[in-house]
Every structure is written in C-alpha cells, then in structure tokens.
Amino acid sequence: MVLGYTPFVDALGVHDQWYLLIIPMVVFIGIGYKAVRVPDMGDYFKEVIMFIIQVLGGMAILAAVFTFVITVLIPLLAPMPGV
Amino acid sequence: MSSPTASAAKEQDVRIDPVAGVCAALIPGLGHMVSGRRGRGLGAMVGVLGLFLLGLLIGGIDAVDSKSGSDRFWFIGQAMVGPIAFGVDYVHQNHFKAYDLSTGQTRTGNPDERRVFDGTRYVWEQLSPAQMDQGMGPPNVPGLGRLNEIAMLSCTLAGMLNVIVFLDALIVTPYRKISKKLGVESDGGSS
Numbered sequence: 185m186v187l188g189y190t191p192f193v194d195a196l197g198v199h200d201q202w203y204l205l206i207i208p209m210v211v212f213i214g215i216g217y218k219a220v221r222v223p224d225m226g227d228y229f230k231e232v233i234m235f236i237i238q239v240l241g242g243m244a245i246l247a248a249v250f251t252f253v254i255t256v257l258i259p260l261l262a263p264m265p266g267v
Numbered sequence: 268m269s270s271p272t273a274s275a276a277k278e279q280d281v282r283i284d285p286v287a288g289v290c291a292a293l294i295p296g297l298g299h300m301v302s303g304r305r306g307r308g309l310g311a312m313v314g315v316l317g318l319f320l321l322g323l324l325i326g327g328i329d330a331v332d333s334k335s336g337s338d339r340f341w342f343i344g345q346a347m348v349g350p351i352a353f354g355v356d357y358v359h360q361n362h363f364k365a366y367d368l369s370t371g372q373t374r375t376g377n378p379d380e381r382r383v384f385d386g387t388r389y390v391w392e393q394l395s396p397a398q399m400d401q402g403m404g405p406p407n408v409p410g411l412g413r414l415n416e417i418a419m420l421s422c423t424l425a426g427m428l429n430v431i432v433f434l435d436a437l438i439v440t441p442y443r444k445i446s447k448k449l450g451v452e453s454d455g456g457s458s
Contacts, residue, residue: 192320193363195327195410195418202413208321209421216314216428219307220299220435223442228310 210239281440288437292349295429298436311432318425319348323355326410326418328363329375331355341419347426347433363407365389376405 291298
C-alpha cells in the first residue's frame with residue numbers, strides 16, 4: 185500500500201500549528217450549541233458570532249496573561265542564575 | 268417570588284416527542300427537523316457532525332477507537348454522536364487494524380509494517396527497507412501526541428454536544444427569553 189495523506193484516514197501533520205485548531209472547534213461548538221439555546225432563531229448568527237468572539241477572546245487574554253507571568257513575572261520574582 | 272409571566276411560562280406543557288428522540292439518536296439534528304424545527308436541526312447537525320469530522324480530519328480514523336488503551340474511555344463520549352461513531356469505529360477495527368502475532372491482539376500498524384491476510388485473519392508483516400522504499404506501509408498514519416489528543420477531544424465534544432441536542436429534541440420545552448424586568452417570555456418552542 186502506498187503511503188500518502190488521505191483525509192479522514194491519516195493524521196494531519198500540523199504539529200507546530202496545533203493551537204490554531206481551537207478556531208474551527210469553537211466555530212462548530214458555537215453553531216451546534218446556539219442552535220438549541222437561542223430563544224429566537226432570528227438572533228442565531230449574531231449569537232454564534234458573539235460566542236466565538238467571547239471564547240477566542242477569553243483564550244487570547246489567558247494566553248497573554250500566562251505568557252506575561254512565565255516570561256516576565258516569574259523570572260523577576262525568582263531569578264535563576266545562568267538562565 | 269416569581270413574576271406572573273414567569274409562572275405562566277412554567278405552566279406551559281413540557282412534552283416528550285419520542286419520534287424526534289429516536290430520529291435525534293440516529294442522526295444528530297434529525298430530531299429537530301422531523302418535529303418542524305428545521306433551522307435548529309440544521310445548526311445542530313452542522314455543529315455535531317462538523318466537530319466529529321474535524322476530529323477525524325486532524326487525527327485520522329485513529330481518533331475513534333473503542334479497543335485501544337486509554338482511547339476506549341474517550342470512545343464513551345464519542346459514542347454519544349450515535350451510529351455514525353460506531354460505524355467509524357467498526358471500519359477502523361476491521362479495515363485498518365490487524366493482529367500482532369506476538370501478543371495476539373489487534374493494533375494499528377507501525378511505519379515498517381503492512382497489513383496482510385494470512386488465510387484466517389489480517390496480521391502485520393514486517394517490511395524490508397526495499398519494500399518501504401517502494402512505498403509499502405500500513406493503511407493509515409495514526410495521530411501522535413498533542414494532535415491525537417485534540418482529535419479525540421473534538422470527536423468527544425461532538426458526542427457531548429449531541430447529548431444536549433438529543434435532549435432538546437426529545438423533551439420539547441418552551442424557549443425562554445429572560446427579560447430585563449425579571450419576567451420570562453416564551454415562544455412556545457416553535458422556532
């Protein structure tokens with residue numbers, strides 16, 4: 185059998201961009217969840233977009249905070265000689 | 268103390284729709300569609316199947332596995348997607364795995380193996396470097412590390428989401444709007 189990428193059979197080789205996979209995941213969760221939760225389907229797309237923005241925005245803020253803590257705050261509070 | 272509008276909404280009948288429940292258990296979103304809520308059904312279908320297919324796209328068919336190590340615990344959640352998840356698992360177990368002769372168990376192939384039929388069952392056969400150069404190998408490339416985890420998580424989230432979709436199709440309740448005056452308005456669940 186010849187080796188080669190086959191969608192839905194072989195794994196994607198996106199090991200360096202794994203964090204970007206949260207975007208399609210949140211989009212599909214928003215589409216499915218809001219379909220059964222919005223009181224008025226007229227607001228559906230607005231609610232889905234709000235959900236996506238809130239989750240991705242929250243994740244981005246968390247990432248920024250943790251980056252600051254790990255790269256700035258911790259080295260400041262507990263400096264390690266030679267690092 | 269609840270407002271008069273809240274009491275009125277609570278008094279509305281909450282009914283069970285068994286036909287919608289069966290349809291929702293078979294295909295995500297179908298329950299809403301057969302009960303006339305096509306928009307909601309389509310959204311639920313796109314959401315659940317989209318998440319499930321996203322998991323398969325990321326991790327390949329190896330993301331759904333009911334018989335391998337800790338993956339079987341993930342399959343409990345993935346199974347909530349319904350017959351589609353069981354179908355994918357069946358294809359994975361029967362068309363991509365083979366017996367390891369040293370352990371007597373089925374498993375996914377290594378890059379230097381190929382799946383061959385020995386007369387009674389499929390087994391893994393070791394390949395020579397020349398055969399590997401010809402492009403021979405296992406029928407699928409499994410996901411590894413973090414990507415495999417994300418793929419299994421996506422398929423499991425699809426199952427968890429489908430539980431909500433299934434319950435919403437089976438138990439028809441009025442969709443309620445919480446107004447700013449602490450009252451509850453209802454559209455009767457007909458959206």
